[in-house]
Structure formats: structure tokens, C-alpha cells
Amino acid sequence: MLRVGVIGTGMIGQEHVRRLTTVLNGVTVTAVADVDAAVAAEVGGRAGATVHPAGEDLVADPAVDAVLVCCWGPAHEQYVLAAIAAGKPVFCEKPLAPTQEACLRIVEAEVAHGSRLVQVGYMRRFDFAHRQLKLVLDRGEIGTPLMMHCAHRNAGVPSFYQKEMAITDTAVHEIDMVRWMFGAEIAGVRVLVPRRNSHGGDLQDPLLLILEMTNGVLVDVETSVNIRYGYDIRGEIVGESGTASLGSLSPVAVRRDGRVEHPVPADWRARFLAAYDVELQEWVLAIAGGGAPPGPSAWDGYAAAVVSDAGVAALRTGERVAVSLAERPKLYAPGR
Missing domain, CATH: 3.30.360.10 (Dihydrodipicolinate Reductase; domain 2)
Known part of the structure; x- marks a missing residue:
């Protein structure tokens, strides 16, 4: 069972928590984090997940095998880099980062790590x-x-x-x-x-x-x-x-x-509901099996x-x- 932590419990974060807990196979949500502590507590409570005060704490949680970054764009870089530093696979909703320079820093960090950990959420x-x-x-x-x-x-x-x-x-x-x-x-x-x-x-x-x-x-x-x-x-x-x-x-x-x-x-949401399901199910299966993320890479996010x-x-x-x-x-x- 892949244990996933979700950073960002706004609209898309809540949608992914619902998907991970009620639709997909082989995965459980073990932790959540959000700048809005009340919303994080509500979402975490529904999922039976630990609520962390900060995204870095969630990444460091030993009960988290992989990370979903669903917070606002300007914070993506810091959490994706934290996940790479921890050697944990990370699925990041688009954009990978708000600037091409920030995206390139993520690419460079992943290359230094030596294997692919990052997938960007382009669901098409x-x-x-x-x-x-x-x-x-x-x-x-x-x-x-x-x-x-x-x-x-x-x-x-x-x-x-x-x-x-x-x-x-x-x-x-x-x-x-x-x-x-x-x-x-x-x-x-x-x-x-x-x-x-x-x-x-x-x-x-x-x-x-x-x-x-x-x-x-x-x-x-x-x-x-x-x-x-x-x-x-x-x-x-x-x-x-x-x-x-x-x-x-x-x-x-x-x-x-x-x-x-x-x-x-x-x-x-109505048009691409099934695409989101397939996107995350394939990601879960690949990561749980020890493989590379199957979707758009950090390079794709940069490009x-x-x-x-x-x-x-x-x-x-x-x-x-x-x-x-x-x-x-x-x-x-x-x-x-």
C-alpha cells in the first residue's frame, strides 16, 4: 500500500484526497498539510490522516512514501525540492513552478539525485x-x-x-x-x-x-x-x-x-474526471512498483x-x- 502525503487541501487537493481514498487502488492518504490549519484539519480528519503544520514536516514524515503538491504555484518549488532531497517521489500539479528559472532548478536537483522522482499534473x-x-x-x-x-x-x-x-x-x-x-x-x-x-x-x-x-x-x-x-x-x-x-x-x-x-x-472537472483518475492510478502503480513516474517529467514542466x-x-x-x-x-x- 503506497502511503501518500498531500500538501495543499484547497479545491484540487481535496479532489485528489477524495480520489486517493475512495476511487483508486493500492494507496492511502497518511498525511496532509495546508497554510489554512482549519481546512487541513477537516480534510485530514475525513481521510484519517495526520495533519502537519508545514509541508516540509509532511515530506519528512516516515509514514509518507510519496508526496502530492497541490498548493498554490509559488510554493511548488520549495516542496518539490524538499521531496527530491528526501528521495521521495512527488506528483506536482501544474505549474511545476511559477518561473522557468525555478523549473530549471528542480530539473538540476533531480539530475543531481540521479533518477526521476517528479511528475507534473498535465492530465491531457x-x-x-x-x-x-x-x-x-x-x-x-x-x-x-x-x-x-x-x-x-x-x-x-x-x-x-x-x-x-x-x-x-x-x-x-x-x-x-x-x-x-x-x-x-x-x-x-x-x-x-x-x-x-x-x-x-x-x-x-x-x-x-x-x-x-x-x-x-x-x-x-x-x-x-x-x-x-x-x-x-x-x-x-x-x-x-x-x-x-x-x-x-x-x-x-x-x-x-x-x-x-x-x-x-x-x-x-466534468470533462477530465476520468483522466485525473487514470493519471493518479498509473502514478500510484508505477511508484508502488518501484518504477519511474509514468507521466510528464520535470523537463516537461520546464519546457x-x-x-x-x-x-x-x-x-x-x-x-x-x-x-x-x-x-x-x-x-x-x-x-x-
Whole structure:
């Protein structure tokens, strides 16, 4: 039984505690920590877990085999580094860290440790539809890929959401996904600014990102975060001899009153519930079996941060911005 400690008991932390304690196999939550002691006590009480006053205390707990970092982004680096120093596997919700420099420090610490311990929570890689799309691509069923069209649409966003978050918080999922989908890095970014959606107030929404892959594939990503009708993730790959796209929003179609209705998910939790389950179950099984984390690595977290920064720069300047990555360590070579 893998014993897991969870740092951060806010919305996503509570969701993961629920998942680990009631849905998944081979795992138990033995400890929690949060800056809000009352919330941590409530969540820990429900899970039968020890409540620690600080994340470092949780990492040091001998009853914790592996760590989930679910707190706010600026604190991710310190807890991920603490887990690496303790030699404990750590699953970190995105972002790996708020800056590319911080991400690179995590990469360097893991390389110094000598083996992979870190997984970053980009769940698209565990979504059934995305996996099926990649399978079609890898089998060569549509020939050599040329382009991909993506859309990431939200019904609305919180009042604290700022325009750059359309890249750093929203499109970053597509940034990681296309690197995985095509097995290539992103070489350059452009951001186009269309007419503003009046539902977004002063927010510049939508945006259109153009990602240039090192293998020649061109990807466009639409972010529309005030589109009202629901949460909608779309993707279509154009190949030399065909196309392949993500399937319908809903497995149920209702026909009535002369109309066909396909229910639209309200938010990311409804759309990717199963992906989160698969993501953490595969992580638990890999770690319990003594293997490396099966999902996005610290290098992937670093690369996503660099591309996001390039996207923000492109948004500010209106120019194409080249993506410049550090040399990839052998620890993160494909197949390892």
C-alpha cells in the first residue's frame, strides 16, 4: 500500500484526497498539510490522516512514501525540492513552478539525485480521447502530420483572471499536449489578438496562438474563456492523407422537438474526471512498483514554462518569439 502525503487541501487537493481514498487502488492518504490549519484539519480528519503544520514536516514524515503538491504555484518549488532531497517521489500539479528559472532548478536537483522522482499534473496525456488520437497518429493512419487545430473554451473565468493567464494557465495544457502528441519541441510562438468578446469585460479574450514545432508541424490554439455555452476542448490533426479529431463532447445525444442536443460539460472537472483518475492510478502503480513516474517529467514542466513565457512575450510585442531551451539532460531522453 503506497502511503501518500498531500500538501495543499484547497479545491484540487481535496479532489485528489477524495480520489486517493475512495476511487483508486493500492494507496492511502497518511498525511496532509495546508497554510489554512482549519481546512487541513477537516480534510485530514475525513481521510484519517495526520495533519502537519508545514509541508516540509509532511515530506519528512516516515509514514509518507510519496508526496502530492497541490498548493498554490509559488510554493511548488520549495516542496518539490524538499521531496527530491528526501528521495521521495512527488506528483506536482501544474505549474511545476511559477518561473522557468525555478523549473530549471528542480530539473538540476533531480539530475543531481540521479533518477526521476517528479511528475507534473498535465492530465491531457491520460485522457482517453487524447490517447486514442495519438494512437491514430502514431499508427500512421492519416500519414505525416502537417497541422493541428486546437480550441480551449471556458464558459467563464474568475475575476482575478488576467489576460496572460490565457497562455500561462489555459493554453499551457495544449502546449504540453502537442509536445507529447508529436514528440517534438516548440520552436517559436506567435499570438494573434482578434476582436474582443464583450462578455470578458476588460480582459483581452479570445486569443489565437500559433505554435511552430521543430518537426515542421504548425499548431493553432484558440483560447476563449468567456464563451458562455460551456467547457469545450477540441483538437484536429491534419495529415497528408486524412484528418483525426477528438470525439464528441458527450456520449449521449438527445433528439427531441426537431433538435439534436449534445450536453456540454460545465467545467474541467466534468470533462477530465476520468483522466485525473487514470493519471493518479498509473502514478500510484508505477511508484508502488518501484518504477519511474509514468507521466510528464520535470523537463516537461520546464519546457512548458519556457514556451509559456515566449507566448506572453509574443502577446506583449505582437512579434514572433523564438523558444530557447537549455540542453536536455540524459535523464530525460526519450524512452527513459
